């Protein structure tokens with residue numbers, strides 16, 4: 103016998119929306135992995151804030167100080183123009199950290215949608231795992247979780263725009279020679 | 286085996302032997318004779334404002350705790366328990382009343398004194414002399430304008446003598462206003478799979494790499510109506526200066542040209558650093574507070590900074606083939622809010638693990654290091670000859686031994702000092718050679 107759930111205690115998001123949002127995030131990952139950076143940029147709203155704080159090792163009682171605050175330094179603290187500059191850099195043919203290019207694979211998991219006050223904005227949490235291979239022997243993993251605000255937009259090619267992205271990495275000391283990648 | 290390190294650096298001919306970046310024996314001598322003797326940057330005052338505040342860091346490969354004591358002074362001691370050697374504190378930073386070892390519970394106060402031993406009466410029968418078993422303390426700690434330094438060597442010269450003639454240039458970064466400086470919270474920390482000297486030397490002496498290594502970043506940040514070679518990164522080396530200290534420190538910068546700062550952090554912070562702060566002009570004069578542009582600098586051995594861009598960092602050695610970078614952003618305490626905010630964002634965006642500039646340094650250094658695995662790759666010396674013999678010491682604005690901005694004079698100075706120290710030269714000899722050089726140059 104198959105259980106029929108009228109309403110779920112876990113999620114109130116309907117299957118259709120969940121599917122749509124997951125496909126949107128997969129598409130974004132695909133753009134990055136296929137180095138279609140200009141199409142990737144189009145997925146962000148013009149007022150986007152793309153942010154990745156730094157992180158330090160702290161004891162439990164001071165875990166609230168683990169991530170750098172919004173008025174402190176960050177790995178990424180970008181508006182749309184800054185993201186565009188990063189793409190310009192990569193496309194210059196002289197960005198040696200990406201020339202020859204890295205090979206990336208973005209894996210997006212555990213997508214959880216929270217409905218906000220406005221039906222056209224969603225808070226979307228996801229886990230991210232990025233494998234990056236470079237040259238012959240460079241191997242890096244960047245793992246963390248993301249909090250996105252997705253905004254429904256009729257003008258957007260794919261129905262949604264990323265209006266805010268916060269990325270929380272699970273490394274404090276970054277075990278890579280650079281982050282010439284996007285998460 | 287003790288390697289004759291002095292033979293590996295020829296500052297007169299401008300050559301270095303690549304083994305200095307690779308060989309384990311040389312690395313061990315370097316830890317002993319350079320890192321365990323030099324004054325090393327530990328922390329900035331603003332990181333530990335209140336009693337009990339601490340950060341953990343390294344001096345060479347030795348972990349230390351830097352603690353604000355109750356009397357306001359700073360204690361620095363090994364982050365190592367004297368019982369069986371457990372790391373006392375495993376957080377990067379925090380606030381504590383004491384430090385308790387997680388192995389058997391020995392407890393140390395904020396100065397590193399052993400104050401508690403579990404079962405002291407029962408197990409030790411009160412026979413342990415706690416006064417003898419405190420954490421190993423760093424014998425000399427000093428503070429210059431909020432920058433806390435320490436040295437393991439009780440016979441090292443005073444900090445100001447160690448900074449020496451570099452102080453004029455360090456002050457352009459550290460002594461701009463009476464209010465002083467502070468770090469913005471948070472730090473960029475990452476790993477380069479390369480020898481620490483590549484980074485320290487580059488910040489000491491290498492403007493030459495910037496237009497090539499960082500071509501993509503300069504391009505991305507340059508507005509369309511600007512000419513990169515003229516306005517942003519002048520290729521004319523006469524438009525800047527490099528300074529080299531006999532003490533191993535060095536810096537280089539453009540003079541009145543090179544708009545790179547405005548493109549990196551924005552016009553307002555650029556103005557603030559280049560003439561917009563009357564107090565800085567009063568204290569430093571116009572050469573340092575108005576006309577220096579896009580400077581790079583290293584205080585020997587592994588403390589580097591970029592005045593204006595205001596990143597500062599330590600290159601922690603982690604074996605001959607790896608370093609950790611710990612980088613912070615410095616601001617003038619009394620800088621206007623918009624200057625501070627632009628600095629916070631601009632510095633992270635350019636000089637950090639994800640920074641538009643610094644991403645490419647990592648690629649260079651890690652590939653150099655990989656090539657050095659080859660036997661033949663280590664057999665031919667590297668060329669450090671740029672500007673050899675063309676220095677002058679009577680510059681009207683910039684004191685000491687100076688040269689054109691595209692130059693390797695400061696690299697030769699850095700490696701000479703490194704070789705002298707690593708080979709075990711005594712402080713008497715080390716400081717005598719500095720005095721002699723100063724006398725010769727009059």
Ligand code: FES
Pocket residue numbers: 366367368369370371386387388389390391
């Ligand atoms: S190692 Fe610290 S108490 Fe035993």
Ligand SMILES: [Fe+2]
Pocket residue numbers: 487494495498499642643646
């Ligand atoms: Fe560089």
